[in-house]
Amino acid sequence: MTLSRRRLLNLIGCSAAASPFLTPVSFAAGPWDNRLVVIILRGALDGLDAVQPYGDPAWPELRRTLAGGPEIGSPDLDGFFALHPAMRPLMPMWAAGDLGFVHAVSTPYRDKRSHFDGQDLLEAGTMSLAEGARDGWLNRLLQTVPGVSGDTAYAIGRGDMYLLRGSAPVANWSAEADLTLSPQALRLMELVMQDDPKMHAVLQEAELLAGADVDAGGKRRPGHIRTAAFAAERLRSDARIAAFSLNGWDTHQDQHRALPKALERLADVLLTLKEELTGPVWNKTGVVVMTEFGRTARENGTRGTDHGTGGVMIYAGGALRGGQVGGAWPGLGQAELYQGRDLEPTRDVRAYAAWIMRGLFSLDATTLETKVFPGVDLGDDPRMMR
Amino acid sequence: MLSGLHGPDEIAERFPIQPFDDFRARMVEMQALYKKRSKVRGTPEGEALRKQQNLVKKAARQDMLGWLGQTLLRRAHTKTALRERLVYFWADHFTAYGKAGVIKRATSPYIEEAIRPHLTGRFSDLLFACVTHPVMLHFLDQHKSIGPNSVAAARRGKSRGLNENLAREVLELHTLGVDGPYNQTDVRELAELFAGMSFQPNRGFKFRKDYSEPGAETVLGTTYDGKPTMAPVRAALDDLAAHPATAQHIARKLAVHFVSDDPDPALVTHLATRFRETDGDLAQVYQALLEHDAAWQPGLGNAKLPVDFVASTLRALNVAPERIQPLTEKEMRQGFLRPMAMMGQIWQLPIGPDGWPEEDGHWLTPQGLSARITWAMAAPEQLVPSLPDPREFVRTALGSYASEAVQFAAGAAESKSEAIGLVLSCPAFQKR
Known part of the structure; x- marks a missing residue:
């Protein structure tokens, strides 16, 4: 038996390679029983298409080819908002109160509308990039809790995502990194690594971690599902926090073709998490899905949308109170739009993330407002916990 | 050497x-x-x-x-x-x-122009070349920074202003180091001094007088005149290059990179002293590194970064240029860029301006090691017309560092490609 042909082709250039929509998952073990999953949507999700404000009188004017609402088959959420049809498989989760949304939110980032800076600020969690934060907010969360240690299995790893970057220990893994060696090669690899105890320990970890990539029928699953399944597997064990990102949201043209695929992947990810965080674990889990900024309220000339400001935050999990679209709705009339073009953010998205962390991990307000999200105003409790 | x-x-x-x-x-x-x-x-x-x-x-x-x-x-x-x-x-x-x-x-063109010609010159020249380079000005937003009392600010109102990004990184990363003796006022004053440094695609670097902040600026206690030219910028950068904290910072970084994550303090002092005594003559600082006993400790040093590992594999296999140069964009991505990303290094795209981490623990993670092993097993047979005899290759690749275990494994593997992969994965090849 040798290195499998698929693996070999995958590596050096002959196959359709694995999903480009995937980045490594980062994990951190924590001293709690609750679980937090943070998913970053890179490229700026169009919140107005994902959660469609069909009840707003200005809506039909703004979107010509991207019309939404129950009339074109979008499942209705609450009589004002409808869900993009590509996320219809999530409707049972919505009905069960396991899925919710917050609309018209954004980070403090304004005006330049650069993905690069927008994502940096979303992950830094600060008021502005000029503050020069080198660590991400999820890592700073870990720094504030005594007794946090990397899951021993990942002790010498560190986060690849800016979000989890920092001094608190964090381990990395990608579902694509599975080690697939023949038994003989593996035995010999063990042997040569014995010259270096640390590397030997890392090799053994890698062997343990490999394996979440096939479904019950033994078929290899798509990358984003493997990522979610692997996150669930670790969260069922020692890990308490997992973060990863999904790409493919920058829909400048033909959004009606590009966005459904990305939304389906997101729905797959949420369903996989729910399915594989079996039993009581799902009820201890909060999932937060954020993006760097929203997109223009008005459709552009190429059946897409351009970089905007306010957008939507998606949340899920048995620990959170879903079944609601939260946030103060600013309206879509010309005078109500931010700079006449974007959904006006009515609240800092960090405030919602902070309230969820407060609920899951019992963090106090001062820690959240000064350490985790410096400068955030927590404001009123949006009542997102069950 | x-x-x-x-x-x-x-x-x-x-x-x-x-x-x-x-x-x-x-x-x-x-x-x-x-x-x-x-x-x-x-x-x-x-x-x-x-x-x-x-x-x-x-x-x-x-x-x-x-x-x-x-x-x-x-x-x-x-x-x-x-x-x-x-x-x-x-x-x-x-x-x-x-x-x-x-x-x-x-990025490669920037390195070719700003870094490569200045390797053995004075640190101050290297610093100046990098800090004033269009790619750096763009990366740290300097080209859009406008002095608050400049002509341009008066013209544009409050829509744009000073950007401290480059000034902060020059102090924190390029010269004094994060623990260096500077404060927020120094950052601000240096940013005001920098205002005006810009570039245009058709002519490269350009000092824009209309962006320049009028009046003198004081950085680390030294006052630089406010003439709208590059002279005060050059003077400030030269002073920063000559600062003892810079010598210490650069000395430590060199020792960490070339010797160990936790270098002998005596080695760092030796380098810093040479840096100061020679006015930042980099060739002399490298000489100091090579002549110090701590640099020649027996045993393996730091883990190779992914790009080092990949490059040293090419070297060990003596891969011909004709094998690499014709590769298509897709082949380069799948053969090199993507595997290196899985090893943890997205080529030339570190997360922040502080570059890639040095600690071995950052690189030798389960994921990183898996990716290295997987690449080591699969890539070589794509890189050479025929794989070398593994028993021979152990000696070429590892020399006197070939342990008995590796020699045994190279002979016991089921296939040549696995044997080569084992040699490339072993600790002696992964470290230097």
Whole structure:
């Protein structure tokens, strides 16, 4: 038996390679029983298409080819908002109160509308990039809790995502990194690594971690599902926090073709998490899905949308109170739009993330407002916990 | 070991990389196309121009991957390996890359122009070349920074202002170090001194007098006149380069990179002293590194970074340029870029301006090691016409570091490719 042909082709250039929509998952073990999953949507999700404000009188004017609402088959959420049809498989989760949304939110980032800076600020969690934060907010969360240690299995790893970057220990893994060696090669690899105890320990970890990539029928699953399944597997064990990102949201043209695929992947990810965080674990889990900024309220000339400001935050999990679209709705009339073009953010998205962390991990307000999200105003409790 | 550094840069001639000064033509072209297109957007003519823009972008993208190949080939075939390692070290110290547009592909051209010619000169010259380089000005937003009381600010109102990004990183990363003796006021004053440093695609660096902040600025207690020229900027950078904290910071970084994550303090002091005594003569500082006992401790040193591992594999296998240079963009991505990303290093795109971490623990993670092993098992047979005899290869690749275990494994593996993969994965090859 040798290195499998698929693996070999995958590596050096002959196959359709694995999903480009995937980045490594980062994990951190924590001293709690609750679980937090943070998913970053890179490229700026169009919140107005994902959660469609069909009840707003200005809506039909703004979107010509991207019309939404129950009339074109979008499942209705609450009589004002409808869900993009590509996320219809999530409707049972919505009905069960396991899925919710917050609309018209954004980070403090304004005006330049650069993905690069927008994502940096979303992950830094600060008021502005000029503050020069080198660590991400999820890592700073870990720094504030005594007794946090990397899951021993990942002790010498560190986060690849800016979000989890920092001094608190964090381990990395990608579902694509599975080690697939023949038994003989593996035995010999063990042997040569014995010259270096640390590397030997890392090799053994890698062997343990490999394996979440096939479904019950033994078929290899798509990358984003493997990522979610692997996150669930670790969260069922020692890990308490997992973060990863999904790409493919920058829909400048033909959004009606590009966005459904990305939304389906997101729905797959949420369903996989729910399915594989079996039993009581799902009820201890909060999932937060954020993006760097929203997109223009008005459709552009190429059946897409351009970089905007306010957008939507998606949340899920048995620990959170879903079944609601939260946030103060600013309206879509010309005078109500931010700079006449974007959904006006009515609240800092960090405030919602902070309230969820407060609920899951019992963090106090001062820690959240000064350490985790410096400068955030927590404001009123949006009542997102069950 | 150092003599090669003073000789002609033969390997750069053999495997050329376009310097930024030539790369700029692409930016000029993009700018011209953009301008033309803005008038005819949505028309067939506009569509044709968009396609032309895409061609320029595509060519730059392909060339960028070609330069990755050239970079690896330089490391594989050089007789002066130290030069390539120093280029890497300083390119990381002065991390800069384009954030949007065709300049995204200009990192190798930046390194070729700002770093490579200054390797053995004075640190102050290297610092000046990097800090004033268009790619750096763009990366840290300096080219848009406007003095609050400048002519431009008066003209534009409050829409734009000072950007402290570059000034902060110069103090924190490039010179004094994060624990250095500076405060927020120094950052601010240096940023005001920097206001005016900008560039234009058609001429490169340009000092914009209208962006310059009038009046003197005081950085670390020294006052620089407020003339709207580069003279006070040069003076401030020279003073920062000569600061004892800079000597200490650079000394430690060199020791960490070339010797150990936790270097002997005596080695750091030795380097810092030489740095100060020679006014930052880098060749002399490298000499100090090579002559110190702590640099020659037996045993293995730091883990190789992914790019080092990949390059040293090419070197060990003596991969021919003809094997790399014809690779397509897709092949370069799948053969090198993607595997290196899985190993943890997205080539030339570290997360922040502080470059890649040095700690072995960051790199030798389960994921990182898996990716290295997987690549080591699969890549070599694509890189050479026929794999070498593994028992022979143990000696070529590892020399006196070949342990009994590795020698045994190389002979006991089921296939040549597994045997080669085992040798490339072993601790002695993964470290240096």
